[in-house]
Amino acid sequence: MNPLGAAGFPFLGLLFGLYGAAALTSYWLRVQGRWVSAAGAGSAALLALWFWSLDLSRPIWLLPTGSSIDLEAPLQFAGYAIQLKTSNAPIVALCQLIAAAALLLNLQQSRPTPFPAQVWTLLGGYTALALFTAAPVPTILVVPILLSMLVAAAAALHSEPGALAGSLAGPLRSLLPPLLAAPFFLVGGWWIEQIPLDPQNLALTQTAGTLLGLGLLLLLAPFPLHGSWAATSESAPPAATFLTSLFYQLAVLHLVAQAVNAYPFVVRQTYWPLWMGILGLLTAAWGGLAALGTLQTGRLWGYAALHDWGLIIFALSTPGLRSWTAVLFLFILRIISMATTAVGLNAIQQQAGTLTMWPLRSIGLRMPWNSAALLLGGLGLAGFPLTAGFAGHWAALQTLAQIDWRPSMAIVVASAGVVAGFIRLARLLFAMQEARLTAREGALSIGLAVTLLLLVLTAALAPQLLSPLITRTLAAFS
Amino acid sequence: MPASPFALLGNLLANSAGILLLWLLAASSVLVWSWRWAVASTVTLLLVTSSLLAALHSPLTVVTASQWLAALLAGLLLWQAGSFSSTSPPPAGNWLIRLCGLGFLLGAWRAFSPSISLPLLTQAETDLLCWIGLCGLVLLSLSNAPVQTGSGLLLLTTPLQSLAALLAPASGVAVLVGMVQILLALACAGLALAQQIRTAPAQPPKLSFPAMQHPAHGWRLSHLPAEAPPSARRRSPLVPTAGQPPAPPGPHPAPQKDQQP
Incomplete structure (x- = not known):
């Protein structure tokens, strides 16, 4: 990691250091499951409250020791960057709130479990996804691939001791939507790159919009791609189902917002309203x-x-x-x-x-x-x-x-x-x-x-x- | 510039016979119902498509090398999980039914001819990638076993792997796809091992059930599912205990006096 252009120590370094320390401590103290869960829930809730009240108009904190912390300093690696902004801070706070609720649910679990450590690890992953702001290609093209990695990592939660015997189809099937969606985003991104070469050509925007729209639709996992959620809620511990489904859905909703705002033709030049209307209705029905x-x-x-x-x-x-x-x-x-x-x-x-x-x-x-x-x-x-x-x-x-x-x-x-x-x-x-x-x-x-x-x-x-x-x-x- | 060793292998298969061989190999991962064959054919397909791409489109050698590394590591993880797992995947029909299913799929593909064309790829390559992806989906739909599902998911990443190397060559997306493949294999391997320890509830239940028929639906305790509390099974007169013949269905017999404490 190489903080560039920072006016002090990058705040995100501290945040992810805190997540890592919390995950390690929770794992070491997993025998004291209830205490670890209670402390974790309290910490995550406090972090969420603090993120809500964060004032990014004053991004530099001066410490009494003379050093400073830069709230908006990005963390960069190989052209990829994460950065705290006004636009993504509420998503991070919501993620922390969901993690706090999941840790609170784990208070009912009396046996030693690595669940709290897994919650902190997943929270770190989804926080990084929410803060993801720069890449060598448009960021929304990479997000489905990162989402696939997080969904795969979340599968570990489903082998918890609290899980019921039965099929493991749910957690495995949950890997399907992001994997199916990722090629649509890559090809859609290629078409987006062609638009400046011929800005008057509506076929380019229509093709790109259709591909991105289909990719988003697959990520939203409406009927008939919903199968993994019902199967997961049948066999996985309720706290794991709660955590993984809400993290995933929040990330997808954020991605939809980013795509629709960055590329308005996804909605305007495609059948988006029809797809969402019909598939949303079918899913609810x-x-x-x-x-x-x-x-x-x-x-x-x-x-x-x-x-x-x-x-x-x-x-x-x-x-x-x-x-x-x-x-x-x-x-x-x-x-x-x-x-x-x-x-x-x-x-x-x-x-x-x-x-x-x-x-x-x-x-x-x-x-x-x-x-x-x-x-x-x-x-x-x-x-x-x-x-x-x-x-x-x-x-x-x-x-x-x-x-x-x-x-x-x-x-x-x-x-x-x-x-x-x-x-x-x-x-x-x-x-x-x-x-x-x-x-x-x-x-x-x-x-x-x-x-x-x-x-x-x-x-x-x-x-x-x-x-x-x-x-x-x-x-x-x- | 001399061709990379990956491209040399790709050149061997960059002809009609080679492409046909890859089509058959993808189909065989569905037809031959064995986790060993599924994992082996999946890894071979991932390596060969990567080499084919290196021969035809000359992506960066480091990208192809990372694809090989990811495919080999993912295959190794799945193979290890399959070796440790004692349960074999349940059969999904016989090979003839699976062949009919694949034939139907191929027929439908030809009949509807969706004319998918991917940027920078020839039609033969596009068709091959779509076919491999479809075989992955069929494998996923036929099995719940984690190792075979892992193979299906890895087959599904083949188009993504090729597209990432071609459409975003110097962005590191291909490396990210490799990381996805390794994590997928790790998740499936973890679940394969977890499946073996999930056969019984870890905590004894605290419910006691009467030996009775359910009034509304006519369920009987002899039809308890696997996760039903052992106490319920013990108390049911319809479920035999070790060394005893099964009791006839009917009302619970009164306990013998000499068995009372």
């Missing part, structure tokens, strides 16, 4: 339909999340300030809903040893708080009233209904499938049974569930509290 039929609680969570993701893809069909606001609102509420569901799933999986539905009969009577977290978080992904997702879903649907009411109605119908799936689960969880169950929820588990339930209720009753967060994040997307 399939999520609802599959949630209605699944017999596995993890899969139910996965399909509910898929339904929610379909709505986000649908909202991307007309990129603009309004739709990006809706997308970010949906995504932040998605983080809350998924974390709440994951808390419930984690606790129930640890007590029952399975997430198959029928053995969970009556477990809600013994574990009411975690069952409530599971149900309310899952219903939030369908936009059920009085849950976190309600405000986001209805705001997005109203915005979309102004253009055409029929797709919005179809999404509402599909969300009924998710709601029906969770109602069936609720009937099973709280059914009476003669046999005595020995499962019980610990104080830590109850504390986590209650905290997240309060967060869900706050987001449901006062969603306007999230406005500053969305406004700040919007700077990275528009």
Whole structure:
């Protein structure tokens, strides 16, 4: 690494040094899993808060020792550079927030696990991706390749001790979308390089836009490329699913914003609105339909999340300030809903040893708080009233209904499938049974569930509290 | 400028017979249902396409060398994982069915003739890369086993590897693609080893289940999935314990008095 043009020690060197030290310490102290997770969650949350309040208009810090730290100094290697900017700082903060939530979820894990070290490593990777600003070729052409590397690295999380026996298809299939998308970006980039040679030739921009659009579409993994997510949520530990899916989706949304802003012809001269509209609708519809039929609680969570993701893809069909606001609102509420569901799933999986539905009969009577977290978080992904997702879903649907009411109605119908799936689960969880169950929820588990339930209720009753967060994040997307 | 050793190998295969051989080798990775053959053919294809590119387009020698290094390392990782793994991949039909599947795919390709053309590549090279990628997708769709999935994913990176070396020659993207290949192989190898230790839940469950039929769906405890709690299996009269014949289906028999503590 060679900091060029820095007015002091590069801040990013300190940040990545901190990540590395945290990963090493977490690995060495992995026997003390809960303490490491708690300390890691606190540190990541504090880092996120600090990044939110970072003032980049004063990029030089003078230390009492006389040396200085340059916040905006880039780190460069072989023509590739990462740099902290106003436009990417909110993405880094969101990544740290997701990592903090994942580490908090790991508090429920009592066995020694390298999960906290893996979280810090992945956080470092996704932070570098968010800060990636320069390369010998246009940066967005390289991002899918870097994303493939991060997805491959994340596969290690799925061999955790908390994982269920079963197929490993999920983590392996999650490697497919970035690998399929990367050639589209490379060829699209070649066509972009040809545009200055003949600026009047619309065929060049159309070809480049089509290739980049198809690449982005593959990265968004709509129906029928969604298979890995449902399979992962069935077999992987909920905390790992939460972390890997949200990291990936945030990175892809950031890439979409960068591509659409840098190359407007991706939207204007292609069938982008049609692709996103149809595939978003199909994804949401399939999520609802599959949630209605699944017999596995993890899969139910996965399909509910898929339904929610379909709505986000649908909202991307007309990129603009309004739709990006809706997308970010949906995504932040998605983080809350998924974390709440994951808390419930984690606790129930640890007590029952399975997430198959029928053995969970009556477990809600013994574990009411975690069952409530599971149900309310899952219903939030369908936009059920009085849950976190309600405000986001209805705001997005109203915005979309102004253009055409029929797709919005179809999404509402599909969300009924998710709601029906969770109602069936609720009937099973709280059914009476003669046999005595020995499962019980610990104080830590109850504390986590209650905290997240309060967060869900706050987001449901006062969603306007999230406005500053969305406004700040919007700077990275528009 | 003298040709690099990579280009010499490429020159041997840069003809109709060589291209046909590569088509057949790609198809054989699907037809011959063995992880050893899948890994070997995948690595051979990666090396040979890289050499072919070196012969026809003369990219930087260091780029071709990095591609060779990445392919060999990825293949070695997958081979090691396959050797350590005791489970063999479940069969996906017989070779005739897989041949019919590939024939159908080829027929559909010819019928629809999507006329894909990649910049700086000849049509024969483009068709070869597309065919290798398609074979990778077929391999992925036929198997859940991590080693064979790894082979499929590596086959899928063949077009990416060639495009990176040609379209972004001095940018280091080809090296990044090599790193992707190594990480892919590492991930698949890790999951192959993890699959062996994921057969039983590590923590004993705390639920007790009655020996009863589910009222709504008619499930019985004898149909428990693999991850069902062992306590449930033990209590079920329908699941035989070691050294005992299976009990007949029906209500749970009352325990014998002499067996009471």
